[in-house]
Amino acid sequence: MTITARKEREKEMRKKDILGAAEKLFFKKGYENVSMADIAKETELARSTLYLYFKNKEEIYLAIAIRGSKILQKMVTKKYPKAKNGLEKIRVLILAFYQFYKEYPGYYLSRFYYNIPFDEDFPEMEELNKIRVESFKTVTNAFNEGIKDGTIRPDIDPVKTSLYITSSMQNMINLTPTIEMHMKDNDLTHEELIDYTVEMMIHSIQNNNNSSTLK
Amino acid sequence: MTITARKEREKEMRKKDILGAAEKLFFKKGYENVSMADIAKETELARSTLYLYFKNKEEIYLAIAIRGSKILQKMVTKKYPKAKNGLEKIRVLILAFYQFYKEYPGYYLSRFYYNIPFDEDFPEMEELNKIRVESFKTVTNAFNEGIKDGTIRPDIDPVKTSLYITSSMQNMINLTPTIEMHMKDNDLTHEELIDYTVEMMIHSIQNNNNSSTLK
Amino acid sequence: MTITARKEREKEMRKKDILGAAEKLFFKKGYENVSMADIAKETELARSTLYLYFKNKEEIYLAIAIRGSKILQKMVTKKYPKAKNGLEKIRVLILAFYQFYKEYPGYYLSRFYYNIPFDEDFPEMEELNKIRVESFKTVTNAFNEGIKDGTIRPDIDPVKTSLYITSSMQNMINLTPTIEMHMKDNDLTHEELIDYTVEMMIHSIQNNNNSSTLK
Amino acid sequence: MTITARKEREKEMRKKDILGAAEKLFFKKGYENVSMADIAKETELARSTLYLYFKNKEEIYLAIAIRGSKILQKMVTKKYPKAKNGLEKIRVLILAFYQFYKEYPGYYLSRFYYNIPFDEDFPEMEELNKIRVESFKTVTNAFNEGIKDGTIRPDIDPVKTSLYITSSMQNMINLTPTIEMHMKDNDLTHEELIDYTVEMMIHSIQNNNNSSTLK
DNA sequence: CATGAATGAGCTTTCATTCAT
DNA sequence: TATGAATGAAAGCTCATTCAT
Numbered sequence: 085m086t087i088t089a090r091k092e093r094e095k096e097m098r099k100k101d102i103l104g105a106a107e108k109l110f111f112k113k114g115y116e117n118v119s120m121a122d123i124a125k126e127t128e129l130a131r132s133t134l135y136l137y138f139k140n141k142e143e144i145y146l147a148i149a150i151r152g153s154k155i156l157q158k159m160v161t162k163k164y165p166k167a168k169n170g171l172e173k174i175r176v177l178i179l180a181f182y183q184f185y186k187e188y189p190g191y192y193l194s195r196f197y198y199n200i201p202f203d204e205d206f207p208e209m210e211e212l213n214k215i216r217v218e219s220f221k222t223v224t225n226a227f228n229e230g231i232k233d234g235t236i237r238p239d240i241d242p243v244k245t246s247l248y249i250t251s252s253m254q255n256m257i258n259l260t261p262t263i264e265m266h267m268k269d270n271d272l273t274h275e276e277l278i279d280y281t282v283e284m285m286i287h288s289i290q291n292n293n294n295s296s297t298l299k
Numbered sequence: 300m301t302i303t304a305r306k307e308r309e310k311e312m313r314k315k316d317i318l319g320a321a322e323k324l325f326f327k328k329g330y331e332n333v334s335m336a337d338i339a340k341e342t343e344l345a346r347s348t349l350y351l352y353f354k355n356k357e358e359i360y361l362a363i364a365i366r367g368s369k370i371l372q373k374m375v376t377k378k379y380p381k382a383k384n385g386l387e388k389i390r391v392l393i394l395a396f397y398q399f400y401k402e403y404p405g406y407y408l409s410r411f412y413y414n415i416p417f418d419e420d421f422p423e424m425e426e427l428n429k430i431r432v433e434s435f436k437t438v439t440n441a442f443n444e445g446i447k448d449g450t451i452r453p454d455i456d457p458v459k460t461s462l463y464i465t466s467s468m469q470n471m472i473n474l475t476p477t478i479e480m481h482m483k484d485n486d487l488t489h490e491e492l493i494d495y496t497v498e499m500m501i502h503s504i505q506n507n508n509n510s511s512t513l514k
Numbered sequence: 515m516t517i518t519a520r521k522e523r524e525k526e527m528r529k530k531d532i533l534g535a536a537e538k539l540f541f542k543k544g545y546e547n548v549s550m551a552d553i554a555k556e557t558e559l560a561r562s563t564l565y566l567y568f569k570n571k572e573e574i575y576l577a578i579a580i581r582g583s584k585i586l587q588k589m590v591t592k593k594y595p596k597a598k599n600g601l602e603k604i605r606v607l608i609l610a611f612y613q614f615y616k617e618y619p620g621y622y623l624s625r626f627y628y629n630i631p632f633d634e635d636f637p638e639m640e641e642l643n644k645i646r647v648e649s650f651k652t653v654t655n656a657f658n659e660g661i662k663d664g665t666i667r668p669d670i671d672p673v674k675t676s677l678y679i680t681s682s683m684q685n686m687i688n689l690t691p692t693i694e695m696h697m698k699d700n701d702l703t704h705e706e707l708i709d710y711t712v713e714m715m716i717h718s719i720q721n722n723n724n725s726s727t728l729k
Numbered sequence: 730m731t732i733t734a735r736k737e738r739e740k741e742m743r744k745k746d747i748l749g750a751a752e753k754l755f756f757k758k759g760y761e762n763v764s765m766a767d768i769a770k771e772t773e774l775a776r777s778t779l780y781l782y783f784k785n786k787e788e789i790y791l792a793i794a795i796r797g798s799k800i801l802q803k804m805v806t807k808k809y810p811k812a813k814n815g816l817e818k819i820r821v822l823i824l825a826f827y828q829f830y831k832e833y834p835g836y837y838l839s840r841f842y843y844n845i846p847f848d849e850d851f852p853e854m855e856e857l858n859k860i861r862v863e864s865f866k867t868v869t870n871a872f873n874e875g876i877k878d879g880t881i882r883p884d885i886d887p888v889k890t891s892l893y894i895t896s897s898m899q900n901m902i903n904l905t906p907t908i909e910m911h912m913k914d915n916d917l918t919h920e921e922l923i924d925y926t927v928e929m930m931i932h933s934i935q936n937n938n939n940s941s942t943l944k
Numbered sequence: 945c946a947t948g949a950a951t952g953a954g955c956t957t958t959c960a961t962t963c964a965t
Numbered sequence: 966t967a968t969g970a971a972t973g974a975a976a977g978c979t980c981a982t983t984c985a986t
Contacts (some may be wrong), residue, residue: 091969098970116331120956130972135957213480220481243485244495248471251478255470256463263466265428266435270458280459288503335981345947347983356981521966546761550960560968562962571960643910650911673915674925678901681908685900686893693896695858696865700888710889718933736948743949765977775951780978 099137102127103151106144115145146208153215156184160222170230171290177223178253178282185257185278223250230289237291249285256281314352317342318366321359330360361423368430371399375437385445386505392438393468393497400472400493438465445504452506464500471496529567532557533581536574545575576638583645586614590652600660601720607653608683608712615687615708653680660719667721679715686711744782747772748796751789760790791853798860801829805867815875816935822868823898823927830902830923868895875934882936894930901926 105126109118120141124131138144160180167173223246230236256278259267267277320341324333335356339346353359375395382388438461445451471493474482482492535556539548550571554561568574590610597603653676660666686708689697697707750771754763765786769776783789805825812818868891875881901923904912912922 095969114331116329119954121954131956132958132973133971136970141956216477216480217484220484240499241495244487244492245499247478247481247485247487247492248496248499250481251470251474252467254475254478255466259466260469262431263462263469265431266462266465269432269435270462272459272462277459277462280456281463284455284460284463284503288499334979336979346981347948348946350982351945544761546759549958551958561960562969563967565961566966646907646910647914650914670929671925674917674922675929677908677911677915677917677922678926678929680911681900681904682897684905684908685896689896690899692861693892693899695861696892696895699862699865700892702889702892707889707892710886711893714885714890714893714933718929740948764975766975776977777952777979778950781949786977 169235171235173226181253384450386450388441599663599665601665603656814880816880818871826898
């Protein structure tokens with residue numbers, strides 16, 4: 085029984101190793117530019133061994149995507165209860181995003197979330213989408229709450245703003261080469277830029293005519 | 300001399316044809332999922348003929364990127380003179396971006412600007428970068444002007460905000476699949492979302508305590 | 515000693531299980547389209563366990579071939595004593611073939627006897643051949659007997675006819691796709707066809723001028 | 730125009746070369762035991778070059794099967810007119826088969842016609858089947874004619890006998906390893922065996938009570 | 945100028961077999 | 966005895982690129 089458990093754990097470890105290696109490579113070079121051979125070399129396994137743990141390349145990709153989504157979700161739900169009002173919640177959400185990026189930079193330092201053309205619909209795809217939909221609802225709910233409690237500008241559209249915030253965060257983290265170039269040209273660190281973006285975003289949504297704030 | 304000139308022009312035409320075809324395909328399917336055979340079929344040329352006009356696939360990619368940057372630059376400089384103050388200029392810039400996207404959607408509706416793993420440093424790369432640097436300076440200058448003339452919040456950082464605005468626009472246009480999914484789930488069109496983003500961005504930079512505006 | 519014996523028996527049982535599973539699969543899909551993994555799954559053993567009982571895939575194949583030959587041989591020798599003359603014996607042989615096919619259809623409904631590219635000469639191959647040579651002698655002997663006792667046409671060549679009969683039976687049972695197609699096109703069952711073939715074969719060898727028959 | 734024609738011919742030649750090589754290998758080792766690399770080596774072309782001439786391995790297989798069927802058909806129709814009655818026609822058909830085997834032994838010296846598991850239905854498959862159906866009709870027609878003109882036993886079934894004859898011929902030519910072994914053990918050549926089979930087959934179908942024959 | 949033909953390097957995936965436990 | 970883990974070799978196929986004509 086214990087032996088089985090240990091083996092199970094070891095197997096899970098190997099899976100994680102492979103995902104870690106694949107992640108690193110996908111993030112650096114993009115899905116189609118990473119071969120199974122590359123992943124094998126990175127993990128110091130044989131090409132064929134990878135197939136003991138994952139059915140194929142797509143499954144590896146999806147496992148990574150799911151892993152990322154789950155980690156992010158966990159980070160959010162952990163900090164969330166401490167937020168007392170809508171704006172606070174949004175701030176927590178943004179910071180969770182930010183923290184996620186800092187602890188698992190790969191998920192955002194790549195164009196990982198882009199367009200992988202999958203022929204078949206994988207069952208994993210559904211799971212992934214469920215997680216994402218749920219995460220998104222959390223954001224919209226926070227906006228609605230903020231409007232009600234007066235901490236967020238009442239003239240914003242919760243859904244659109246959620247999209248705007250989410251997209252901006254994702255992309256402020258996941259820079260295009262062009263933006264990266266400008267950043268370097270102007271001696272800015274990525275962190276400075278992100279901090280600034282968070283400020284700008286908060287500024288654009290908070291309610292300045294809020295009587296409770298003024299008082 | 301005239302003959303040479305004509306030939307030159309014809310050659311230039313062919314190059315444009317090829318770039319047009321490649322552009323269309325790259326935008327639709329992504330760089331690595333487009334083969335030279337695909338481009339050849341689209342142009343109705345032989346695969347090998349493409350190599351008379353471009354050294355290799357990467358060169359085609361770079362030519363397209365340069366072309367896009369030039370078009371965008373032209374659009375900006377055309378509308379720019381009409382803007383009377385800093386904020387106006389920023390608005391013009393944002394709208395130029397937007398118009399560019401609408402007229403040449405491919406440049407943004409694809410992961411075009413991302414992650415092409417080029418081994419060697421291409422000479423074209425430099426040209427491309429020059430154009431981009433110049434474009435970026437235009438934006439920062441507009442911010443500086445806006446701060447001086449009081450149309451833009453004085454507490455913003457021109458460089459950082461330029462990056463924020465540029466990046467946000469780029470990415471609001473070039474959505475990740477996740478964002479796209481949420482958009483569909485909430486019955487929003489891409490255009491609605493972009494319009495909203497533009498509004499939000501303007502709102503976050505304009506100077507509300509501006510006496511000239513108040514009058 | 516008893517323990518060893520039991521173990522031996524158990525080992526023999528396992529071998530049979532494996533052969534049974536392999537047989538079923540080989541017959542259904544053909545030797546090269548069956549993987550060791552398939553056999554393992556069918557037997558509910560681990561892939562590697564198969565190698566405890568058989569040196570490799572080829573050995574499994576040969577064991578099955580030998581088993582089949584032995585079964586056929588047993589069937590023949592069982593019915594054989596009842597036949598009173600040469601023609602009767604041939605009829606018994608043909609029917610034994612037929613019965614074998616019906617009870618162990620796989621041995622013939624597959625391309626089992628064909629084209630396995632074995633590099634090395636296996637010791638099992640010899641055993642297999644011995645059995646087959648012996649079986650064949652039985653057939654030739656029956657023909658010789660039939661010629662002597664006047665039940666079979668005296669102008670036939672016993673060896674050649676043995677080959678003709680054996681080959682025809684084998685192949686009438688193991689149809690080519692083409693023949694199968696024609697069969698379906700003409701609404702014939704496989705059984706009807708075999709019955710007819712048996713008749714035709716008997717007709718082509720029996721002695722019609724046989725005085726003993728006439729009387 | 731002439732140049733195009735020559736190129737066309739050369740291309741056709743190459744195709745034939747490839748088919749020839751593939752044929753030889755398929756016949757010797759069986760479809761699944763021949764790799765594209767094998768064919769490439771045989772033709773002294775690069776592996777990838779094969780794909781310029783055939784879409785994939787299956788297409789090569791089908792091309793060979795069609796080629797064989799067409800050659801056989803041509804052989805039959807060439808000799809056919811000379812046959813004056815039904816039995817003669819059958820004899821011509823059998824001999825055409827025989828000649829085909831001698832001139833293009835590969836088509837029969839292998840289990841070429843057996844079970845290749847194709848996933849998709851190839852358009853070529855239809856063509857192949859049409860040819861085969863037509864060929865088969867020729868045989869049945871000859872039997873019907875023979876029954877009418879009294880040269881063939883009236884108590885035979887034309888369709889079943891056609892199948893019996895066709896199958897026997899195919900298989901007498903395309904021996905199983907077992908039969909081949911017996912042949913060698915008894916110092917018989919393949920040709921002797923075939924000759925004998927033809928005789929036996931003719932004997933089993935001809936009408937011995939035929940008055941026209943008796944006269 | 946244009947092209948058809950050819951190719952080498954690379955891809956994902958399968959599978960018989962070995963080995964430490 | 967039994968097995969899970971691992972792997973090397975090979976398979977079918979794609980594709981950017983070169984070259985003779």
